[in-house]
Amino acid sequence: MHAAVNLLPSAPPPAGPAIDLRCRRLTPRHVHDLLTFLARLTASGDGRLFHPHAFTREAVEPLAAFGQGDEYHVLTSGRDGPVIAYGMLRGWKEGYTTPSLGIAVDGQWRGQGIGRRLVTHLHRIAAARGARTLRLKVYRSNTAALALYRSFGYEFRPFSEIEWLGSLNLAAAPTRMAA
Numbered sequence: 472m473h474a475a476v477n478l479l480p481s482a483p484p485p486a487g488p489a490i491d492l493r494c495r496r497l498t499p500r501h502v503h504d505l506l507t508f509l510a511r512l513t514a515s516g517d518g519r520l521f522h523p524h525a526f527t528r529e530a531v532e533p534l535a536a537f538g539q540g541d542e543y544h545v546l547t548s549g550r551d552g553p554v555i556a557y558g559m560l561r562g563w564k565e566g567y568t569t570p571s572l573g574i575a576v577d578g579q580w581r582g583q584g585i586g587r588r589l590v591t592h593l594h595r596i597a598a599a600r601g602a603r604t605l606r607l608k609v610y611r612s613n614t615a616a617l618a619l620y621r622s623f624g625y626e627f628r629p630f631s632e633i634e635w636l637g638s639l640n641l642a643a644a645p646t647r648m649a650a
C-alpha cells in the first residue's frame with residue numbers, strides 16, 4: 472500500500488539567500504514528492520493548465536525509472552526537500568527531433584524566478600541532446616506562461632481555438648539560456 476499524498480500547503484519559501492534550489496533528473500526517490508506536488512496542482516485548479524500525463528503513481532513511476540527516452544526533471548528545495556517545480560522535454564521517444572517542453576511551479580513558489588530557472592535548465596538539456604528547436608502548447612488564457620515563454624523568444628501561432636503552439640529556435644537564443 473502506498474503512503475497517502477499530503478495536500479497541506481508546502482512551507483512557503485524561507486526568507487534569505489541560503490536556499491538550495493536544484494534541478495534534478497526525476498528518479499524513483501522523487502515519486503512520492505512529485506505526486507504530492509501534482510496533487511497540490513490539481514487541488515489549486517492549475518491541473519487545467521498543465522496535464523502532460525495522468526497524475527498517478529502508475530503513470531509517474533515508469534517516467535522516474537526509465538524516462539522512456541524523454542527528459543523528466545524536478546526542482547527541489549535541498550537534496551531531499553519537496554518538489555517545487557516539475558518540467559519535461561518529450562517527443563524523442565516517439566522519434567521526433569523537436570521536443571515539447573512543459574513546466575509547472577508550485578503555487579507557493581511562483582514569481583521568484585523558479586519557472587525561468589527550470590526552462591533554462593531544460594533548454595540546456597535540449598541543446599546538449601542536439602535539439603535545434605523546441606515546441607510547446609499553451610492555453611491562450613495562460614498569461615503568466617505566455618509571458619515567461621515570450622521572454623525566452625518563443626513565437627506563437629494558433630494551434631486551436633483555445634491554444635497557441637509555441638516554437639523556439641534554440642541556436643538563435645543562446646543569451647536567453649545564460650540565466
Ligand SMILES: CC(C)(COP(=O)(O)OP(=O)(O)OC[C@H]1O[C@@H](n2cnc3c(N)ncnc32)[C@H](O)[C@@H]1OP(=O)(O)O)[C@@H](O)C(=O)NCCC(=O)NCCS
Binds near residue numbers: 577585614
Ligand atoms: C507559468 C509558471 C510556470 C511561471 O512560473 P514562475 O516561477 O512564477 O515564473 P518566474 O517567476 O520564473 O517568472 C518568469 C517570467 O514569467 C512571467 N510571469 C510569471 N508570472 C506571471 C504572472 N502572474 N503574470 C504575468 N507574467 C508572469 C514574467 O514574464 C516573468 O518574468 P519577470 O519576473 O522578469 O517579469 C507558473 O505560473 C505555473 O506553474 N503555472 C501553472 C502551470 C502552467 O501554466 N504551466 C505552463 C503550461 S504551458
